[in-house]
Amino acid sequence: MTLTRFYKTLGTTALFGLSLALLSGCASQDDGDSYSLSAPVAAGQAIQIDHMISHIPGQAWRLTYRSSDARNPKQLVRVSAEVLIPRGTPPAGGWPVLAWGHGESGLHLTCAPSVMGLGTVQEHFYAPWLQQGFAIVATDYPGLGEPGDALLLNARSEGMSMLDSVRAAHARFPSISLTTVLSGHSQGAQTALAAAAMAATYAPQLHIVGTVAVAPPYLDAQGVQDLLHPRNPHSFSPAVPELLSLGASLSQADPSFDPNAVFTTRALALMHDAATTCSSDFFPMAHRSGLTPASTLRPDAEAVLTPALKWAEYPSLSLSTPVMIATGTQDIHSYPNEQQRLVSALCAAGTSVTHHTYGGASHNGTLSAVTTDAHTFVRTLMSGQTPPSSCPAR
Secondary structure, rough: OHHHHHHHHHHHHHHHHHHHHHEEEEOOEHHHHHHHHHHHOOOEEEEEEEOOOOOOOEEEEEEEEEEEOOOOOEEEEEEEEEEEEEEOOOOOEEEEEEEOOOOOOOHHHHHHHHHHHOHHHHHHHHHHHHHHHOOOEEOOOOOOOOOOOOOOOHHHHHHHHHHHHHHHHHOOOEEEEEEEEEEEHHHHHHHHHHHHHHHHHHHOEEEEEEEEEEEEOOOOHHHHHHOOOOOOOOOOHHHHHHHHHHHHHHHHOOOOOOOOEEEEEHHHHHHHHHOOHHHHHHHHHHOOOOOOOHHEEEEHHHHHHHHHHHHHHOOOOOOOOOEEEEEEEOOOOHHHHHHHHHHHHHHHHHOEEEEEEEEOOOOOHHHHHOOHHHHHHHHHHHOOOOOOOOOOOO
């Protein structure tokens, strides 16, 4: 039985509490609302930390903190994150931070990595960074891990939650510095790029040295058309679960959204499943359904989906710190030509971009392929040097 089906069987509320109990290896440290009695409630404020069981070379914690609501700047949302701290004595100023954004995991709060726990794949990815002396702060994004609406691919929501996770971790863990590398895969790559765009004004106390974006999406005008009208509309493609998940996310965020105007009768039931099923189960579920892009969408779908397609836009492509983009040539989720357009747009905006392409690498395979180059890129940044740019000379 999959973990998602296990959640459904036992009931979301009961299992969520059980999951946190299993993840906690010691008593939690909860500031709760008592913290706000002595300090203004603000974005980037830590609420609670719980020890997590793991086999990483260091300590793991689940952090709950406050971040800004992307739909209402006067409101805050409660978000969770994983915080991993290396063994040993931190350097002067504290451990530098790798702020990590995960790829799509689903829309339900139980799909959060901090609730699922540190699995073998995560531990293998995190271990080399910890061994190189980086603390890791990995946001779950709003709506995952804590109650709220999951705004899938909302660049501002993701970016603010990443920046606030680092601020909250620094406030609660004295061994963590403000020197930060932003990084992520897929949805998380969008998160990192959005965070880089907003950091100077939203979280100016952070010292951002650069960004590593692995397989980032780019929903420009062409990207939207490729998503809504793929090359083979009568064959299954990753566009099907992506569109259904965007519809489910928009349905949560906007009560006026009418999914009947976007999805066919066959697709509607599956859209509702997207709100409660984690990606590892939902993608094969969508594949087995027999739906194709042509049998999923109604003719006027683009106009009704426009709010979700707009919130996926990057806040800015003019970034003040260097960026590395990693592209797999066999990526069918974020097409290579889509990522090349993003590189070109970043370069045109004046951003210094190092672009690596990996022959034969799939969407997920790119994350493994990029390891050596990502570490080299980050070491160059940390030494105070600028990595070589792939942008045309000006």
